[in-house]
Every structure is written in structure tokens, then in C-alpha cells.
Amino acid sequence: MTDVVKYLVSFEVNGESHRRDVDPRLLLVDMLRDDLRLTGTHVGCSTGNCGACTVVLDGKTVKSCCVLAADVEGSRILTIEGMSEGPDQLHPVQEAFVENHGLQCGYCTPGMVLSARQLLESNPSPSEEEIRRGIAGNLCRCTGYVFIVKSIQAAAEATTTDKRPSAEGAEPNP
Secondary structure, three states: OOOOOOEEEEEEEOOEEEEEEEOOOOEHHHHHHHHOOOOOOOOOOOOOOOOOOEEEEOOEEEEHHHOEHHHHOOOEEEOHHHOOOEOOEOOHHHHHHHHOOOOOOOOOHHHHHHHHHHHHHHOOOOOHHHHHHHOOOOOOOOOOOHHHHHHHHHHHHHHHHHHOOOOOOOOOOO
16 A cells, blocks of 8 residues: 655634644645634535635635545635634624524524625625525525524625714724
């Protein structure tokens, strides 16, 4: 039996630099969960259909069960653990999901929240149709999507409100 050649990969996850020797067959989701202990990225179908393993890779959402760890050389990755400033300060999308009952069992939630975040970054005021299209790669078996859509609409409203100048002409919040 021959030894498997490993690849040295340097990348950033949630703002922290990492270097790992990885097996060329190792999936990104497995590296995140098993090696880095970032278990908020869930494994659902392992085929790229459900979106439970969604992360943001270099500014785009990807299904981490379909990405080889060896292919993230030089990349920046955001997982659900990196969404907020700390345990007591949720990102506006996370707050909206909590306040608007956008989760039930919670299994799809990390991928759904990351997809919603990316949607709102590219389209701060999406229509309901645009929201539904924006989360189409993330499946939920519990909620029927009504409260998920409502949560994303609330997050859009909260984030656009934070960016509007007040009536007195004050600068928008960063």
C-alpha cells in the first residue's frame, strides 16, 4: 500500500489563518468539522442538494460537501461561527431568524443564514421572489419557508434602516 500524497494548503476561516496538510480526497466540510472543529457547518445529503453545508468561499456561497479541501489554497472562508462579533452579539440576519421564527429543528439554519447574508449583501432590498430564488439551494423540511422568507425580509429591513440617514441628516450607521 502506498502512502497518500498530501497537499499543504493555506487559507483563512472566519478571519483566522490556517495551514494544513490535506489528503487530496478530503472534503472542505470534513476539514471544517473534523479538523477545525467548526461543527456549525452541517452535513446533510453529502451530494450538494440540501445546502446544510453551505459556507461562503471567497465571497460566494458554496456547498462545502462538493469542494475539496485541497482546492481552498489562498481562500477566505466564512462559516456560521464567523457571522457574529461574539456569542452575545448576533448578526442582523441571525437576529431576524430568531425574532421571526425562521428556524424549527435548526439543521438547515446555518446554511440558510449564510445564503441569506450573501443575498442581502448583493441585493439589500430583495422581493419575496428574489428571496425565494436566493435560498433555493437550501432545503428546509420543517418550516415551509414562510417564516424563513419573513426573517430575511425583516433582516433586509433592519439592515437598510441601519444604513439610512436619520431625519436630522446624521450619517448612516456603518
